[in-house]
Amino acid sequence: MSIKEKLLDKANVTRRTFLKGASVAGATAALYGCGGGGGGKTYMEEDETVEVPKIIDATIINGSTPHNCGGRCASKYYVKDGVVKRIVTDEGTDKNALGTTANDPQRRSCVRCRSRKQWFYRNDRLLYPLKQTGNRGDVNGFVRISWEQAFNEIGTKLKSVIDTYGARSLHCIYASADSTGWSGAAVNRLFNMLGGSLPYRDDYSWPALDHVATFTEGAGYIPEGNSRGDVVNAEHVFLWSYNGLEAIWGTQSGWYLTQAREKGIPMTAIDTRVSKTAATIADELVTIAPTTDAALILGMLHHLLTTRMANLDVSFIKAHLHGFFDDPAATSYHSSVAAGTYVVPNGASLSAFVMGNVAHAENGAASIYPDTIGYNVNTSGTLTDPLAGKRAPIDGQTPKTPEWASAITGVPAAKIREMANTLLDKNCSIWNGSGFQRHSESEQAVWLLRVLSVVTKNFGAAGCSYGMQPWSWVSGPANGMGVSNPVSSTLTSILYDATEMTTTAFYANDTKNTIPVFTWLDALENGGTGQSRWNDGQIKALPVGIKCIFNFAGNVLANQSGDVNLSKSVLADRTKAELLVTCEHFMTASAMMCDYVLPGTMQMEKPGASTGWFSEEVLSVPGVLEIPGEVKSEYDICAGIASVLGIGAQYTDGKTMEDRLAAGWAAGVTAGTYDISYEEFKKNGIWKPTLPITIKYKAFREDPANNPLNTPSGKFEAYAQWMMEDYQARHYNNLDSYGTLENTGVIMDAKRPAGSTSMRFVYPIPMYIPAVEGRHADGSHPDLLGRETAGYKYTLHTWHMMYRSHSTLNSVAYLNENYKKDVNGNPAFLPETRKPANGKAVKTWEDGVYEPVWVSPVDAAKLGLSSGDRVLIENDRGKIYASVVVTQRVPEKVLYIGQGSWHSKEGSIDVGGCANSLTHARPSRICQGMTLANDCRVKITKA
Amino acid sequence: MSAKQMAFYFDQNRCMGCHACVVACKDWNDVKPGQARWRRLSDEEVGTFPDVKVFNLVMSCNHCANPACTAACPVGAIYKREEDGIVIVNRDLCQDIRACLVACPYGAPQFGDDTSEPVKQASWAVKHPMQKCTMCWDRLAEGLLPSCVASCPQRALDFGTAEAIAAKYPTAVRTVVGFPDTDKDANGNTLKSGDTVPSIFFKPKA
Ligand code: SF4
Ligand code: SF4
Ligand code: SF4
Numbered sequence A: 001m002s003i004k005e006k007l008l009d010k011a012n013v014t015r016r017t018f019l020k021g022a023s024v025a026g027a028t029a030a031l032y033g034c035g036g037g038g039g040g041k042t043y044m045e046e047d048e049t050v051e052v053p054k055i056i057d058a059t060i061i062n063g064s065t066p067h068n069c070g071g072r073c074a075s076k077y078y079v080k081d082g083v084v085k086r087i088v089t090d091e092g093t094d095k096n097a098l099g100t101t102a103n104d105p106q107r108r109s110c111v112r113c114r115s116r117k118q119w120f121y122r123n124d125r126l127l128y129p130l131k132q133t134g135n136r137g138d139v140n141g142f143v144r145i146s147w148e149q150a151f152n153e154i155g156t157k158l159k160s161v162i163d164t165y166g167a168r169s170l171h172c173i174y175a176s177a178d179s180t181g182w183s184g185a186a187v188n189r190l191f192n193m194l195g196g197s198l199p200y201r202d203d204y205s206w207p208a209l210d211h212v213a214t215f216t217e218g219a220g221y222i223p224e225g226n227s228r229g230d231v232v233n234a235e236h237v238f239l240w241s242y243n244g245l246e247a248i249w250g251t252q253s254g255w256y257l258t259q260a261r262e263k264g265i266p267m268t269a270i271d272t273r274v275s276k277t278a279a280t281i282a283d284e285l286v287t288i289a290p291t292t293d294a295a296l297i298l299g300m301l302h303h304l305l306t307t308r309m310a311n312l313d314v315s316f317i318k319a320h321l322h323g324f325f326d327d328p329a330a331t332s333y334h335s336s337v338a339a340g341t342y343v344v345p346n347g348a349s350l351s352a353f354v355m356g357n358v359a360h361a362e363n364g365a366a367s368i369y370p371d372t373i374g375y376n377v378n379t380s381g382t383l384t385d386p387l388a389g390k391r392a393p394i395d396g397q398t399p400k401t402p403e404w405a406s407a408i409t410g411v412p413a414a415k416i417r418e419m420a421n422t423l424l425d426k427n428c429s430i431w432n433g434s435g436f437q438r439h440s441e442s443e444q445a446v447w448l449l450r451v452l453s454v455v456t457k458n459f460g461a462a463g464c465s466y467g468m469q470p471w472s473w474v475s476g477p478a479n480g481m482g483v484s485n486p487v488s489s490t491l492t493s494i495l496y497d498a499t500e501m502t503t504t505a506f507y508a509n510d511t512k513n514t515i516p517v518f519t520w521l522d523a524l525e526n527g528g529t530g531q532s533r534w535n536d537g538q539i540k541a542l543p544v545g546i547k548c549i550f551n552f553a554g555n556v557l558a559n560q561s562g563d564v565n566l567s568k569s570v571l572a573d574r575t576k577a578e579l580l581v582t583c584e585h586f587m588t589a590s591a592m593m594c595d596y597v598l599p600g601t602m603q604m605e606k607p608g609a610s611t612g613w614f615s616e617e618v619l620s621v622p623g624v625l626e627i628p629g630e631v632k633s634e635y636d637i638c639a640g641i642a643s644v645l646g647i648g649a650q651y652t653d654g655k656t657m658e659d660r661l662a663a664g665w666a667a668g669v670t671a672g673t674y675d676i677s678y679e680e681f682k683k684n685g686i687w688k689p690t691l692p693i694t695i696k697y698k699a700f701r702e703d704p705a706n707n708p709l710n711t712p713s714g715k716f717e718a719y720a721q722w723m724m725e726d727y728q729a730r731h732y733n734n735l736d737s738y739g740t741l742e743n744t745g746v747i748m749d750a751k752r753p754a755g756s757t758s759m760r761f762v763y764p765i766p767m768y769i770p771a772v773e774g775r776h777a778d779g780s781h782p783d784l785l786g787r788e789t790a791g792y793k794y795t796l797h798t799w800h801m802m803y804r805s806h807s808t809l810n811s812v813a814y815l816n817e818n819y820k821k822d823v824n825g826n827p828a829f830l831p832e833t834r835k836p837a838n839g840k841a842v843k844t845w846e847d848g849v850y851e852p853v854w855v856s857p858v859d860a861a862k863l864g865l866s867s868g869d870r871v872l873i874e875n876d877r878g879k880i881y882a883s884v885v886v887t888q889r890v891p892e893k894v895l896y897i898g899q900g901s902w903h904s905k906e907g908s909i910d911v912g913g914c915a916n917s918l919t920h921a922r923p924s925r926i927c928q929g930m931t932l933a934n935d936c937r938v939k940i941t942k943a
Numbered sequence B: 001m002s003a004k005q006m007a008f009y010f011d012q013n014r015c016m017g018c019h020a021c022v023v024a025c026k027d028w029n030d031v032k033p034g035q036a037r038w039r040r041l042s043d044e045e046v047g048t049f050p051d052v053k054v055f056n057l058v059m060s061c062n063h064c065a066n067p068a069c070t071a072a073c074p075v076g077a078i079y080k081r082e083e084d085g086i087v088i089v090n091r092d093l094c095q096d097i098r099a100c101l102v103a104c105p106y107g108a109p110q111f112g113d114d115t116s117e118p119v120k121q122a123s124w125a126v127k128h129p130m131q132k133c134t135m136c137w138d139r140l141a142e143g144l145l146p147s148c149v150a151s152c153p154q155r156a157l158d159f160g161t162a163e164a165i166a167a168k169y170p171t172a173v174r175t176v177v178g179f180p181d182t183d184k185d186a187n188g189n190t191l192k193s194g195d196t197v198p199s200i201f202f203k204p205k206a
Helices: A003-008 A015-024 A147-165 A182-193 A207-216 A228-233 A253-262 A276-281 A293-305 A314-320 A350-355 A402-409 A413-425 A443-455 A486-495 A517-526 A537-541 A556-560 A564-571 A634-644 A648-652 A657-670 A678-684 A698-702 A721-729 A857-863 B020-028 B068-072 B099-103 B137-141 B147-151 B162-168
Strands: A059-063 A075-080 A083-089 A130-132 A142-144 A170-172 A236-240 A267-271 A284-287 A372-374 A391-393 A428-432 A548-552 A579-584 A596-599 A608-611 A618-621 A735-740 A747-749 A752-756 A758-760 A794-799 A852-855 A870-875 A878-886 A894-898 A937-942 B006-011 B040-048 B051-059 B078-080 B087-089 B157-161 B200-203
Touching: A059 A618, A083 B020, A083 B147, A130 A147, A147 A170, A147 A548, A147 A579, A147 A596, A147 A634, A170 A182, A170 A517, A182 A548, A182 A634, A182 A648, A207 A443, A207 A721, A228 A253, A228 A428, A236 A253, A236 A276, A236 A413, A253 A267, A253 A276, A267 A276, A276 B051, A293 A350, A293 A402, A293 A413, A293 A443, A314 A443, A372 A735, A402 A413, A428 A443, A486 A537, A517 A537, A517 A564, A548 A556, A556 A564, A608 A657, A618 A678, A634 A648, A657 A678, A721 A747, A852 A857, A857 A878, A857 A937, B006 B162, B020 B040, B020 B147, B068 B078, B068 B099, B147 B157, B157 B162, B162 B200
Parallel strands: A170 A548, A236 A267, A236 A428, A267 A284, A548 A579, A579 A596, A794 A894, A852 A878, B006 B200
Antiparallel strands: A059 A075, A075 A083, A130 A142, A130 A596, A372 A391, A608 A618, A735 A758, A747 A752, A794 A937, A852 A894, A870 A878, A870 A937, B006 B157, B040 B051, B078 B087
16 A cells, blocks of 8 residues: 555544654654544644745836737836846726726736746747858757857948948848837847838738728828727727737727726627637627628628618718719819819719619719729749739629628628618727738728728717727837938839829828838849739839848748748848848747847846837836846847947947937926936836827818818728829839720729729729638639639638737747647647757757647537647648647638747648748738738648 | 635636736746646637637635635645635645545646656655645735736736625626536535535626
8 A cells, every 4th residue: 555545545544644654755744633634623733834925025126028919018027136036017006997087007917928937037048149150040050159250240241231232232121029119229220320221111910901091091000090998988899800808909908898898888799700809898799701801891881872871971971981972073172182183983982883783873873893803913924923814703793782791701691781780870989900901902891991980970979980099199218219211212213103193292101112011022032133923013123132131029031921931942042131130039930040140138138118009108118137148139239230330339329228218208308298207217117198088080070171181082082092093103003904994984093184994903992802812601702723622621810819929929838838739739838948059059949839720610520630639731831730729719611820839840840830831922912911811721630 | 614714706707718817826926837827717618609608717726615625635734724714735744645636626736747846845745745826825915916816907806805705796606607516526526525615706707
């Protein structure tokens, strides 16, 4: 009998024999008269109890670790000898008065910032500069070098690239992991002092939201709605593709919505699956086939234009929305736009398109739009596109009835009518997310949602809103790092043909002298050759390609952009990029592809400040933690390179980061922005002004003629001629020689003032265009590339999960153990003790720690899969391993995987489970944005 | 019964299943990554897509009024504090018998492994003695809320004396979807020591 068996054998083991056994087993404490066993005493004698431990003696520092989630919440750190011992969040008063200026909740952080001890202190952290001595991507080729060698070699090579190709060949690639802003500011300052670099526009997150809002509402950034707190004034809330509770769209947004719901405001979620947000706060979930949102909105508009026509406020619509109805004699609210130059020809309006071949009383003609649309792609040469000559249905002559929409989206027609009625009859707020724009036709639904909000009068009044809160409330202290980019102004004449534009007076955007952020790979692969993989007019016009990339605090190169395997093959070619430099905390997939990998400081190891999305506060990020190894700040790194190039003194101006922040804060105090000193700010860790509740577009709603929007019409634009012209100005030949418009219709533009009958690739109105690898509820998707017959019967759909921000924090064990799995389906993580061999680099990821993929029970049964099974997900672009989670939260035929896991190949398989090993690099039609993260067909097998 | 009983409150409607409380607990109590977790999240899906409801539940030790663990432990390593009803394990006394693990209806007793607990403390009798929620008694002593409760971005958790919680949430109930039977051990057998009377109140998901 083992001691354990003896102990459990209570009938035969007396207390006395137990005590003997216990001391044999090494028990040190005296035991007597205890409870247990016979269910006797519950309380122990005094000397058997445990002392309440004293909370460790540490300094409590208020700060934050801001990265690119929307929260940027408050944290408090128990710091001892420069080391974080404990992390808690805002523990001040939780003052909840949503919708009033008294609202001041605790800025409670989410699981990501709670997990940071396992981020700060990992032995696989990069601690000294590494240089690739082998082929790019070879983990064994990295050797440790000194900072002196790193600065000298990088500086020398940088100079030679500039001397040979010009500053235009430098690129500071999109990177978002450091929301103190130092990483981007440091590189841009260096580059701009050396002559500039090739700039990009928009971002990876919201390119369609950015682009469309620029042109259709004259916004500087994204579609703009009321303050978050105004949600309490809504009679109904629509959460459109919105998973803000999980992704954290602004600190406390989930809490705000929860309070609104508890006040009885009904919430409808429109999503493709039961997200954490939908599962938690939606009273009703309307599930939709991925990438078909535009069809749903068109169906709603058709219902409004027919059944509810009597209730539409036509004169209001006409006063606020350009081109919803035909308007051949339209005049602008802006006197600078000449009469007759910005009109809506008969049959060309959005409502005409919605009605198809059926006449509408408000319009001059039935729809002029054809039934199909082509692709503006390479039709010959080595870069010939498989979409060349293919045509997708746009159903220009078909009425977009709720039944038409239902077949595509899978949303019942009655539900489509009901939602349209609610929007028309109630004060509604639409909170949008961005998953609905992650496909090849990303712009359409974003645009249509704005149209829908105007047609149903859900903007500019309390409780009536679509979009995100304006971002301009508060801002962090200026760091004085800005130097203008000398390259920008030289690009306008190259990248833009302004003669295509009726007017350039209303730009809030910079399409004219930048490349779309997503097209850097094309600029690297084809820039300077007159070619573009995607037939992008601006890439073709580039006089020189990208030759040097600095990637500081980002993972776009070989993880967060479409088609990682394609990216890697281009990056590996040293005749394309001659210098690739990453500054990072860990050996990411992008770092792995670089010539130099430099260890950078984490947030809290350098001073900083940050604002969250929808900025209601400024957070301090004091640099109080001990910096490990030879880690340096991005500022010091770039200053080191600048020194080699003889501009070290100009670079720093003799200032430290702290000096710069203090000066920026002081300037803010002088300007009346901040009402506390820099020292107080740092002590409090947060600055919270009293914020008004903004009703966006209120003045425009009430008196549009005197408060016009920053668009050529002065209104929201359902017909955005200038957005189409801008596409043409970017050197795209937009005339599709395939055919002409219907009903002898014409579309005008600056170069064709009398109108052209030609079909186009980009029209002035939003439509429903099937995503290239999409699917329709009724199986009618055109599948132009034959993905279904090629065996790729499943759609891969990604989301922004709780346990990372993009690819940031992917290796944090406190997070991983909650969702990653081993080959047997047990929780798995890379232990913090994992470390590189001396002077070497670690692999990006290890086989055996897999990313979960959500599979519906119906598909799981068909495929013979159970939760915890390892699967191979693949297509002709790549292969990944993942671990199955069978769940009722997802529809059949769609697999869901979190975006951002770290690509790491063993043989041909990415064991890290990066979704972008499978996604496409094709840019979207109009804004050339994003990865096609929800527009991706795959197959899945047990592995 | 103890003189006073501290208790948790959990609003199942508010919980989104984010693990902030789980990690806040691990961080505060320095429980390293690995199988031991003093607060755990589970979920139950009811219905089929798209008409599916998700019932999240986070649970730690419920600091029962009548703890099954203390009754089960043959070495008396677990005890209940008179002053606040908190159930505490004396890790020095634990012999790794794991009777508590069988007895506790809620899976509260936790055991580390060599990854999470690489170093055995000198005072411990075994390599990985039982560990579990202390209701953050060190924080309570300083007037702070338990780490988990103070962490929840959704304000799904609350904490106080059982009387105060019952008064603050008059419609609170004593069980919720996913919550185990309070009088059955981990194997589903009726506990000889009687109903545990867990110190937790709920708002069930509507
Ligand atoms: S922190 Fe709150 S919302 Fe998140 S799992 Fe815990 S109880 Fe639920
Ligand atoms: S929950 Fe389990 S471990 Fe906690 S007191 Fe009750 S029986 Fe003991
Ligand atoms: S009360 Fe403290 S120890 Fe218990 S689960 Fe919450 S955080 Fe963990």
